[in-house]
Amino acid sequence: MSPDCLMRNIDITEGRNKTRAIDTVLNELSQRFGERLKTGMAIREQHGRDESFHKGHPPDCVVAVHSTDEVQQIVRLCALHKIPLIPWGQGTSLEGQVAALHGGVCVDLSEMNAVLCVNADDLDVVVQPGVTRRQLNEYLRDTGLFFPIDPGADASIGGMASTRASGTNAVRYGTMRDSVLNLTAVLANGEIIKTAHRARKSSAGYDLTRLFVGAEGTLGIITELTVRLYGRPQAQSSAQCTFDSIRDAVDTVIETIQYGIPLASIELMDSLTVKAINAYSKLSLPEKPMLIMEFHGTDAGVQEQAQMVQEIASGHNGSEFSWTSDAAEQKKLWRARHDAAYAIKALRTDGQLWATDACVPISRMAECIEQTLDDIDQSKIIAPVLGHVGDGNFHLCMLVDHAVPEEVASAQALHERMIQRAIDMDGTCTGEHGIGYGKRDFLKQELGGAVDVMRSIKQALDPDNIMNPGKIV
Amino acid sequence: MGSLRTLNWSDFKIMNDKQYSALVERVNSAYRSGQALNICGASSKTFYGGLPDGIALPVGENRGVIDYDPAELVIVARAGTSLSEIQTLLAAQGQMLGFEPPFIDQGATLGGAVASGLAGACRPYRGGVRDYLLGVKIINGKGQIAQFGGRVMKNVAGFDLFRPMAGAMGTLGVLLEISLRVIPVxxxxxxxxxxxxxxxxxxxxxxxxxxxxxxxxxxxxxxxxxxxxxxxxxxxxxxxxxxxxxxxxxxxxxxxxxxxxxxxxxxxxxxxxxxxxxxxxxxxxxxxxxxxxxxxxxxxxxxxxxxxxxxxxxxxxxxxxxxxxxxxxxxxxxxxxxxxxxxxxxLNPGMMSLHQRLKKSFDPKGIFNPGRLYPGL
Incomplete structure (x- = not known):
């Protein structure tokens, strides 16, 4: 028998064993979960795909769970038969984190969506992972508190923790890394752990909370979390300002941050993004590089902050600075910013959105974006750039037609050059979207040997590689 | 408003990892023999945590600021650098360490501040050392150098392996370089x-x-x-x-x-x-x-x-x-x-087992600071 045939036979045998194992698991799950187990193709495909450009992979089944104990039962069953488990919240990830690359069981946590306990005086809340960020803020409306982390999508808190999400407010309130105080997770061996108490800082052992936040479900399935809340600011205002160049806008941001002006958000849009949101949200903003900012504080405080920023911006050729404390006007502006992805999609009807991100030290940001914009011009891809400029994090939103291989190749090359540029500038291949399976090669490129350490941790916690296999490491 | 306070600190920029060869060799030799190492910076916090055990591994000589650009609000320094030196450098640019580390007046080092995870009175309002940590370079228990995180404010590239260094009492590796976010005074x-x-x-x-x-x-x-x-x-x-x-x-x-x-x-x-x-x-x-x-x-x-x-x-x-x-x-x-x-x-048995698995991934023979955090870790 030739080596090829031998390999194929082994594959076939393994495949048969796997088939038997998944059948056994499906059978058991069906008995335990009845109609909460779904195996229809449409629902499997929907649960194997996120909002990214990356190809979806359907799991073998989807199980809607209602408790940590149920998750534990499923994990134990899958561990016994070495079947992969993929946690699912809202499916809004952006690097293929939910794709069932090796089949397996999708653990749908979206029905575990109870707000368990608001501790108003401690400024925290205990939630189940399926609670979405809008649902949580709606729940908190009468408490005077809010949960500030705002990725564009109405993501689940569990998913946001798993991908270490952030958003426009990160410059003031941090990211999920700072927000999660503790979490409960089911590990690959079925063990349930709680990483810390609700104490702000627990001096008991390693900071395991941080290890699970951003692990993309590869170390365990998060089934409960305590997250930090903030008092609603007494006053809120917004400002916008246009610039002749990206560099002027970025220099304004650098100086603003250096003065310690506590901005809640500071967002940069290139002229193409402004054009897109003008068309989509029916605005008439000047189509030039633009900063939009949000200030939180007291009435006097937000006014003082805005005046200081205006003064700084004018030193960097900023023009058409406008400031408002009118709630409706602010809502309109920020809604337009949050809808930017849809606005960008609408720039091209025959293309799909490939949104990617990178993060660089802020002093290199202008240079990195300018070089990327030049590169976009050369590549002929339509690709607006926008970003959370206060953190050095920016997004490249490429509009690409899947059906045209040359276009996909050109976008891929543009993407690779942008990531390489960011890494060369001491930055990272992702500041916000995560690794999933879309950026695994870039992770190696960026971290080298450190990926081996990550792999050894994955191996130590999940020796059979059943927890969301094929992601991160 | 004044002009941007930019300084060129490129003089501080180093180098390759060869400078750490002596430390790497000490760790390698301990890995081979299984000899426990007691990592010592300024020894200002020997009272804190379990009793130090093993042969002293002095790291206080690994000092110096590698990179500091005030416009960036980020400082990268070698772990043996004294906090007072860092504080003086930052103060000259109107900046400070946001977590108010204690024991500065006793010669405490940056590495010790991170390893102990101790923070000042601002902890609940401005965060602790882990909230300012952007990246670390370490020697693991096999004598290999690895870097986690870097100089950027947001990083979701893989597992967060630098924040768990804060408060690990040196049990996961020898801290070589640390990058931190700083704040305006x-x-x-x-x-x-x-x-x-x-x-x-x-x-x-x-x-x-x-x-x-x-x-x-x-x-x-x-x-x-x-x-x-x-x-x-x-x-x-x-x-x-x-x-x-x-x-x-x-x-x-x-x-x-x-x-x-x-x-x-x-x-x-x-x-x-x-x-x-x-x-x-x-x-x-x-x-x-x-x-x-x-x-x-x-x-x-x-x-x-x-x-x-x-x-x-x-x-x-x-x-x-x-x-x-x-x-x-x-x-x-x-x-x-x-x-x-x-x-x-x-820790409860489940958490202790998880700690041991994490420890083993970094330090398979348990040579770093045994017992400083918990017996058997």
Whole structure:
């Protein structure tokens, strides 16, 4: 028998064993979960795909769970038969984190969506992972508190923790890394752990909370979390300002941050993004590089902050600075910013959105974006750039037609050059979207040997590689 | 507004990892022989945690700032650099370390500050060392150099393996380089106290003020006095001071209060008992959710971190203290008077097993600082 045939036979045998194992698991799950187990193709495909450009992979089944104990039962069953488990919240990830690359069981946590306990005086809340960020803020409306982390999508808190999400407010309130105080997770061996108490800082052992936040479900399935809340600011205002160049806008941001002006958000849009949101949200903003900012504080405080920023911006050729404390006007502006992805999609009807991100030290940001914009011009891809400029994090939103291989190749090359540029500038291949399976090669490129350490941790916690296999490491 | 304060610190930029070859060789040799290493910086915190064990591995010579660009608000320094050197460099540019590390005056190093995870009075309001950490370079237990994170503010590239270094007591690796976010120095800072005889009222007030006063940067209570610090722009501090003065009679206090508590040098920690006949007190550091009602245990108490930390001087057995505090969802470190092996709050078996697996991934033979965090780790 030739080596090829031998390999194929082994594959076939393994495949048969796997088939038997998944059948056994499906059978058991069906008995335990009845109609909460779904195996229809449409629902499997929907649960194997996120909002990214990356190809979806359907799991073998989807199980809607209602408790940590149920998750534990499923994990134990899958561990016994070495079947992969993929946690699912809202499916809004952006690097293929939910794709069932090796089949397996999708653990749908979206029905575990109870707000368990608001501790108003401690400024925290205990939630189940399926609670979405809008649902949580709606729940908190009468408490005077809010949960500030705002990725564009109405993501689940569990998913946001798993991908270490952030958003426009990160410059003031941090990211999920700072927000999660503790979490409960089911590990690959079925063990349930709680990483810390609700104490702000627990001096008991390693900071395991941080290890699970951003692990993309590869170390365990998060089934409960305590997250930090903030008092609603007494006053809120917004400002916008246009610039002749990206560099002027970025220099304004650098100086603003250096003065310690506590901005809640500071967002940069290139002229193409402004054009897109003008068309989509029916605005008439000047189509030039633009900063939009949000200030939180007291009435006097937000006014003082805005005046200081205006003064700084004018030193960097900023023009058409406008400031408002009118709630409706602010809502309109920020809604337009949050809808930017849809606005960008609408720039091209025959293309799909490939949104990617990178993060660089802020002093290199202008240079990195300018070089990327030049590169976009050369590549002929339509690709607006926008970003959370206060953190050095920016997004490249490429509009690409899947059906045209040359276009996909050109976008891929543009993407690779942008990531390489960011890494060369001491930055990272992702500041916000995560690794999933879309950026695994870039992770190696960026971290080298450190990926081996990550792999050894994955191996130590999940020796059979059943927890969301094929992601991160 | 002035012009951008940019400085060229490229002179500091180094190099390759060859400079660490001596340290790598020491670790390699320990890995081969299984010899435990006791990582020593300035040794300002040997009292903290389990008893040091093993052959000394001095790392204080690994010093120097690698990169600091004030416009970036990021500093990268080698782990043996003294905090005072860093503080001086930052202060010249109107910047500071946001987590107020203790023991600066005793020569404490940056590596020690990260390894111990100790933070000053601002902890609940501005975060601790882990919240400022952007990346580390380490030698693992096999003598390999690895870097996690870097110089950027946001990084979701893979597992977060640099934040767990904060508070790991050096048990996961030898810290070589550390990059940190820094903050602008606050324009104004003032500390006050006012009478609040009842501990319950003090906790309620501290929690309420955390939502009302944007400039609140420290809050505690001792012997009937609620003590606060406000930091921020002149406008913010004066507004918050006026707000406080409306319903309280404020007296200004020495800002040293905050440092002496975070260094455990406040008279609360150092004064001997008046009644010498009583047995030696133990001093516990208790971490709780800030609004937890007063801890009902015998002994004197000092509140810090806006209610999230309670220090207790008591004759009670540490096990009894821990049992009570566990019921409140907190944890207890034993600062003084008891077995050093029981310094940190014990972990349940599941968590200990997870700790051991993580430790083994970094340090397979358990050569780094054995017992400093927990026996067997």
């Amino acid at each position: 606050q324009e104004q800072q003032q500390s006050f106290e006012f009478n609040t005889s009842n501990q319950k009222n003090a906790i309620n007030t501290l929690c309420a003020l955390a939502k009302q006063l944007p400039s609140l940067s420290a809050g505690g209570w001792l012997e009937g006095k609620l003590q606060l610090r406000l930091s921020g722009s002149q406008l913010a501090v004066s507004r918050d001071t006026n707000l406080l003065a409306q319903s309280n009679s404020l007296s200004e206090i020495d800002a040293l209060r905050w440092q002496t508590v975070s260094q455990f040098e406040h008279p609360f920690f150092t004064q001997p008992d008046i009644d010498k006949a009583r047995p030696q007190n133990s001093i516990c550091s208790i971490d709780l959710a800030p609004a937890t009602p007063p801890v009902d245990l015998p002994g004197e108490q000092l509140i810090d971190w806006g209610g999230a930390r309670r220090y207790l001087k008591t004759e009670l057995d540490i096990k009894a203290v821990r049992q009570s505090i566990e019921k409140l969802g907190g944890s207890v470190s034993l600062l003084k008077g008891g077995e050093r092996s029981a310094f940190f709050h014990p």
